Every structure is written in structure tokens, then in C-alpha cells.
Amino acid sequence: MTELDNIDRAILRLIAADASLSLNDIADKVGLTATPCWKRIKRMEESGIIRARIAVLDADKLGLPVSVFVSVETADHSAEWLGNFARTIATTPEIVGAWRMSGDVDYLLHVIVPDIAAYDAFYRKLIAAVPLRNVSSRFAMERMKEGPLPI
Incomplete structure (x- = not known):
């Protein structure tokens, strides 16, 4: 460091x-x-401390008001599955954040879409792309805080 x-x-x-x-x-x-x-x-x-300088855009004003946190569980942890899943994440624009987790969930995805129908289309595309054991979606009701790191 x-x-x-x-x-x-x-x-x-x-x-x-x-x-x-x-x-x-x-x-x-x-x-x-x-x-x-x-x-x-x-x-x-x-050194990679500053990875990028970006603008923070207002999703609501861009017609993308639905923010969903998607918990993903898989029964397959092979390198092949992980490669397919990583490619799916990288090439799916609705996924704006993705984390590998500890605990009872394998991955957590942050998905932003214009409406519930678009989320359903995203969901169908995700489960067709990679085999998953369980997918659980939580829809954000209100963005209470979003900000820079506590430096």
C-alpha cells in the first residue's frame, strides 16, 4: 500500500x-x-489509488429510477462457471456494481433499470446466461446516502 x-x-x-x-x-x-x-x-x-475521475450522474433524471440489489447463490464454483459469470457481469450494462460475498450469499449485484419490466428482462437474461441456485432481489425504496470514501 x-x-x-x-x-x-x-x-x-x-x-x-x-x-x-x-x-x-x-x-x-x-x-x-x-x-x-x-x-x-x-x-x-x-499506484492505482485514483482509478478514474468520473461524473456522478442522476439515474432518476436519466430515466433509470429503479435500483435493485440482487443476491446470487450458485452451486457451481468452478473456474469455467466463474469465467462465464464474470463475462456476463462485464457485458451487462444494467449491472453497475458486483461483489463476491462471504456468508450465505455468493455474489451481490447492484442493478439499475428504468422499470420493473426492464428488471424482469434483465433477470431472464441473467438466468439464461449462467446456471444459478438462487436469486433474490431487493428493490431500493429511497437512496439515503451516496458519497465519497471516508478519507
């Missing part, structure tokens, strides 16, 4: 809150000039 000092952490908090900040704005806010600030950002990008 790369060692981070207080200035690195301040830079990360700023970028996480607003990736559109200019280099000069970031440097001013952390008390550096542009060149050493840029070098720190570049180091954190190269």
Missing part, C-alpha cells in the same frame, strides 16, 4: 467530492503549487 500523508488525503477528498476541480484549485486548497500537486496526483494515479 502506498503511504499517504495529510496532503495526499486532502487532495483525495477534494477530487472525490468534485473531480472537475482544476489542478490550480486543488493546489491552492492544499497549500501547494501546481507542480508538486500534479506529481502527487500522478503518483496516486500510477
Whole structure:
């Protein structure tokens, strides 16, 4: 793990809150000039701490108001099955997040769709793509918090 000092952490908090900040704005806010600030950002990008700078879009305003958390259990843990499942996740745009879990669920998927019919189509496509033992869906009623990492 790369060692981070207080200035690195301040830079990360700023970028996480607003990736559109200019280099000069970031440097001013952390008390550096542009060149050493840029070098720190570049180091954190190269080490993988900063994986991407993205815009957070409003799913509701884009016509994608249904957020579903899908628990997946499988009886097959072979390399072949995992490869097929990983490819399915990577090529299915409705899946915006996926985690391998411990406990009674093997995988947790975050799926975003425009409506219940679209979720049903997604579900049918998922179970046709890879054999699954159990799929359980939980529909989010309200997004209460979404934010940057606690740096």
C-alpha cells in the first residue's frame, strides 16, 4: 500500500467530492503549487489509488429510477462457471456494481433499470446466461446516502 500523508488525503477528498476541480484549485486548497500537486496526483494515479475521475450522474433524471440489489447463490464454483459469470457481469450494462460475498450469499449485484419490466428482462437474461441456485432481489425504496470514501 502506498503511504499517504495529510496532503495526499486532502487532495483525495477534494477530487472525490468534485473531480472537475482544476489542478490550480486543488493546489491552492492544499497549500501547494501546481507542480508538486500534479506529481502527487500522478503518483496516486500510477499506484492505482485514483482509478478514474468520473461524473456522478442522476439515474432518476436519466430515466433509470429503479435500483435493485440482487443476491446470487450458485452451486457451481468452478473456474469455467466463474469465467462465464464474470463475462456476463462485464457485458451487462444494467449491472453497475458486483461483489463476491462471504456468508450465505455468493455474489451481490447492484442493478439499475428504468422499470420493473426492464428488471424482469434483465433477470431472464441473467438466468439464461449462467446456471444459478438462487436469486433474490431487493428493490431500493429511497437512496439515503451516496458519497465519497471516508478519507
